[in-house]
Amino acid sequence: MHERTIKEIDLKGTYLPSESRYDDADKLYNRCGRSGVKLPKVSLGFWHNFGGVDAYERSRAITHYAFDHGITHFDLANNYGPPYGSAEETMGRLMDDDFRPYRDELFISTKAGYDMWPGPYGNWGSRKYLMASLEQSLRRMHLDYVDLFYSHRFDPETPLEETLQALVDIVRQGKALYVGISRWPLEALQKADEYLRAHDVPLLIFQDRLNLLDREPINKGTLDYCREHGIGFISFSPLAQGLLTDRYLNGIPSDSRMARGQFLTQDKLTPELLDYLQKLNQTATERGESLAGMALAWILQQPGVTSVLVGASSTAQLEKNMECVQAKPIQQLSM
16 A cells, blocks of 8 residues: 555645555556446445535545545445435535545546435436436536446336436436446346447446355356446445454444444344355455455456445545455355
């Protein structure tokens, strides 16, 4: 890692990023499919820890540390928070306070597809929802455009062409440079790829859950399809919301996400899973790595993977997660 640490950043003054942030560029970035875009192997997700309920100065410190160490991709969605929209508001404040001079060095993404506002037009995949949501997102983030806009999930009722044409028109209007889709079934991904390519707005990237506990994109052929068709792939929840860390190896901490039970419930930690996690941890220890570092490295070493999206509640956690970039090759880790 670079010698410059977050302690050397004056959070009350003008932010000056590390001049050495791109020194390890050959190791830090992967090309995204067959596009001209390179993404950091570790990208910063705003799903948790950047909402209105979170301390702004902590969010600010994490993003400073990320950018100082070459993480140029910040991933958001309209309803990240809580409350909904507040992670994007945090991004807007960060742009005003720190990142406006470096906008062209950043790759900022957002999404629409899940519940955002009441009524029939604040959810799913209609043209009205996607376009209205992106307008709101741009206002919250104080941006003229995003680098990447996603359809956040597949809508089984809205005609596929309506959702996809909205993405095409968003790019043509200059409100997004690239488009992606997230969590779509493989057949729908194939149709989206064909439609977007035919309309000269090729699909940049596919986002899905991929980790040592959930290998569905590999098992169902999604990752293979992306690799073969020049589409990038980015993994969210690469640490299974903390299960693939040392957090739960010796019980459930009172301050943990599992103890709060909002996104990760205690029934998930079965004796069988705990036994598997402890075996993985032993393997990581033998490699001289943390369980989290090995889990992230395993994803990055899957053919076709561009980046992993990590959350962070501290700069120390982000620093630890970034060690995966330097990890040794991993032999196949069985379930």
